[in-house]
Amino acid sequence: EESTEATTEAAPVVAGYDFVVDNEAIGDVSNVGDVLFTSDEAEVKANLPIVLKSPDDGNAVSIGENAYVKYLQSEADEYTSVTFAGEDAVTKIRIAIAITAKKDMTLKVDNKIGSKKINYLIGNYDEAAATATVLDKYENTGSSSEFGTLTATVKAGETVYFAGKGTNPVFFAADFDASESSDVSTDASTETTTAEEVSTESTTDAQACDVVVAVDSISAKAGDTVEVPVRVTKQPGLATLGVYVAYDPALTLDQAKTAASDAKELFQAAGAGVTINADGNPVMYSSVTPEDAPSAAAAKLFSLYVTIPANAAAGTKFNIAPVYTGNASVEGAFDALYNQLTVGFVGGVITVEGTEVSTEASTQASTEATTSKVEPTSQATTQAVESSSQATTKSQATTSNTETTTSRRRSSGGGGGGSSSGRIVVNGRSSVATTEASTEATTSSVVDKADGNATGFTKDIKVTIDSNIVLIGDAEVEMDAAAYIQEESDSTLVPLRFVAIAITEGSVESVQQADSSEIVSWDAATKTATIKAMGKVVKFTAGSDIMVVGTDTRVMDNGVVAEITNDRMYVPFRALGNALGVKVEWDEATRTAIYLAKK
Missing domain, CATH: 2.60.120 (Jelly Rolls)
Known part of the structure; x- marks a missing residue:
C-alpha cells in the first residue's frame, strides 16, 4: 500500500x-x-x-x-x-x-x-x-x-x-x-464494571472537569417539533469554546432555526455563533478577546430544533449529546489567559409521551436513515482535548449529480481530540432482522426469492468481481468502476448507478448514459443515492447498513454498508436486487453476481 x-x-x-x-x-x-x-x-x-x-x-x-x-x-x-x-x-x-x-x-x-x-x-x-x-x-x-x-x-x-x-x-x-497523582498498584482490580457504574462514573468525571456542556432532557409527542437547549452548566471564565452536538439519526433537524438560536447568554461578542457542518451537526464556536470573556456562570449556548418521527412509539427515546470528533481546529476550551480547559459532556434524551412502551430501537421509527447526522451516546463523557483557538470554519454541503468521496478525519502527531467513553459513528442502525442467510464468500450458488421480477429487462445482467464490464445478455458495456468484495462483510459490492440503470432500463445505451439518467439521483449533503423506477423509491446512504424501500426501512445483512469508492457509490448486489424485486444468483466459480431476467 x-x-x-x-x-x-x-x-x-x-x-x-x-x-x-x-x-x-x-x-x-x-x-x-x-x-x-x-x-x-x-x-x-x-x-x-x-x-x-x-x-x-x-x-x-x-x-x-x-x-x-x-x-x-x-x-x-x-x-x-x-x-x-x-x-x-x-x-x-x-x-x-x-x-x-x-x-x-x-x-x-x-x-x-x-x-x-x-x-x-x-x-x-x-x-x-x-x-x-x-x-x-x-x-x-x-x-x-x-x-x-x-x-x-x-x-x-x-x-x-x-x-x-x-x-x-x-x-x-x-x-x-x-498525571503524577494517580499512581496505582499493578495489582489493581480488573473486574468488569457494570452498566450502572459506567453511567455514574461518567457523570462524576464530567462534573470534575473545568467546563461542563449539557443537553436538556425533555418529553414530547410523536410528530412534534421541539426545542432542546444546550447549556454550559459550569465554567471558570471562557474565552474560547468549540463543541459539536450529535443527535439520533431518526430525528429531523431544522437547520435554519438551530443556526439562528445562539442565546448570547454566555458570549456577547460577534465571534460567537452556531453553524451547521457538512455532516448536518450543529457546531457552537466562540473566540473572544480576554476582556470580553464571560465571568464564571451557567448559561444557555443555543438550542436544537428537531422533529420527532410521527410513527415513533410511546416510550421511545432519542439521544442528543455534545461530542468531540477530533477536529482540533474547531473543538476545545480556553480561558482568558489562553490556558486549556478540560471539558465534560452530559447528554440528554427526548422521550416520546404515551402509555405504551416500545421495545424496539428508536432508530426504527425513522423512515429514512442518512449519514448526515452523527448518532450520539446519552451517557456523560469526559474529554480533555488539545485544541486551537483559531476562528471556526463554516462547513457547507453542496449537491451534485455525481458522487463525491466522504471526508475523513486525519490526526496529527501533535494531538487531536478523541472520544472518551461515548462513541461517534456516521450512521444510525436499526435492529430489524434480514432474511438473507449467507454471504457470497460462503455460498457457491444461491438464488434469492424476490416478489417476482417487477422489471422490464429481458436479458440476464452479470457483474464480475474486479471487472469493469457489465453484461446485458451477451452485450458488454464498459463502466468506469468495477465490482469488489467488501472485506469486513464478505459481500459483493456493485456500482449502484450503472447496475441499477441496467436493471431498470435493460439497454446498452441507458448504461452508457448513466451519469445523465434521472433514474438515479445523488444528494451530496446526505451522501444518499435514490433510485426511482418501476413504481419504487429505493435509497442507500454511504456509511449506512440501512436501505429504504418506499417507507420500509431494512437493515442489510452481515454488517455490510454502502460506501463510496473512487467517486462511485457502491451497494451490496444482493440487497439492490431484492429492493428492486429482482431475483439474484451468485456464481462462485466465476465470482459473478447475476440478476435474473423475468422469463
Whole structure:
C-alpha cells in the first residue's frame, strides 16, 4: 500500500513519546500475552501474535514531527466480533495490542491505516459479552494508506486496546501523558464494571472537569417539533469554546432555526455563533478577546430544533449529546489567559409521551436513515482535548449529480481530540432482522426469492468481481468502476448507478448514459443515492447498513454498508436486487453476481 504521507531517508526522530518501537528491544515475533513495554506509566502487551517489521523501501515513515523505521503488526486470520456501545450491529475487528494505564493519562498511538480500513482505541472491553466502547477511531475512506494518531483519556487501572477493522493494524509508538497523582498498584482490580457504574462514573468525571456542556432532557409527542437547549452548566471564565452536538439519526433537524438560536447568554461578542457542518451537526464556536470573556456562570449556548418521527412509539427515546470528533481546529476550551480547559459532556434524551412502551430501537421509527447526522451516546463523557483557538470554519454541503468521496478525519502527531467513553459513528442502525442467510464468500450458488421480477429487462445482467464490464445478455458495456468484495462483510459490492440503470432500463445505451439518467439521483449533503423506477423509491446512504424501500426501512445483512469508492457509490448486489424485486444468483466459480431476467 502506497502512503499518502511523505517518507524521509533521515534517521528516526521521535520527540516525547514513551514507547517507540524503534528504540525498544523487541523480538521479531511476540506471542499473545508477551510484554512489549513497561514503565511507571503503563504496560503494553501483545493481544495477538505480533511481528516486528520495517518499511519495505527502508525509508522512515513520518507522522507529524516524528519519524519511524520500525513498526509492530499483528498477524491473525480470524476476527473478533464485538458490539460497540450504542450500536446494534456486530463489528469484526482484530484486537492487536493491550495498553494498561498505571496512572491517569492521555494516551496517544501513532499508527498506519490501510485503504478502506478503520483503526480503533477501544475500552470497557468485555471478552465474554463481546462488548466494548469506542474511545477514538480513524477511518480511511481513501484509496491508499494513511498515517495518524489515535488519542484517548485513560484512568489508572484501565486497559485500552488498539484494534483494526478489515486489517491487522500497524503500531509505531505510544505516548503516556500521565498525571503524577494517580499512581496505582499493578495489582489493581480488573473486574468488569457494570452498566450502572459506567453511567455514574461518567457523570462524576464530567462534573470534575473545568467546563461542563449539557443537553436538556425533555418529553414530547410523536410528530412534534421541539426545542432542546444546550447549556454550559459550569465554567471558570471562557474565552474560547468549540463543541459539536450529535443527535439520533431518526430525528429531523431544522437547520435554519438551530443556526439562528445562539442565546448570547454566555458570549456577547460577534465571534460567537452556531453553524451547521457538512455532516448536518450543529457546531457552537466562540473566540473572544480576554476582556470580553464571560465571568464564571451557567448559561444557555443555543438550542436544537428537531422533529420527532410521527410513527415513533410511546416510550421511545432519542439521544442528543455534545461530542468531540477530533477536529482540533474547531473543538476545545480556553480561558482568558489562553490556558486549556478540560471539558465534560452530559447528554440528554427526548422521550416520546404515551402509555405504551416500545421495545424496539428508536432508530426504527425513522423512515429514512442518512449519514448526515452523527448518532450520539446519552451517557456523560469526559474529554480533555488539545485544541486551537483559531476562528471556526463554516462547513457547507453542496449537491451534485455525481458522487463525491466522504471526508475523513486525519490526526496529527501533535494531538487531536478523541472520544472518551461515548462513541461517534456516521450512521444510525436499526435492529430489524434480514432474511438473507449467507454471504457470497460462503455460498457457491444461491438464488434469492424476490416478489417476482417487477422489471422490464429481458436479458440476464452479470457483474464480475474486479471487472469493469457489465453484461446485458451477451452485450458488454464498459463502466468506469468495477465490482469488489467488501472485506469486513464478505459481500459483493456493485456500482449502484450503472447496475441499477441496467436493471431498470435493460439497454446498452441507458448504461452508457448513466451519469445523465434521472433514474438515479445523488444528494451530496446526505451522501444518499435514490433510485426511482418501476413504481419504487429505493435509497442507500454511504456509511449506512440501512436501505429504504418506499417507507420500509431494512437493515442489510452481515454488517455490510454502502460506501463510496473512487467517486462511485457502491451497494451490496444482493440487497439492490431484492429492493428492486429482482431475483439474484451468485456464481462462485466465476465470482459473478447475476440478476435474473423475468422469463
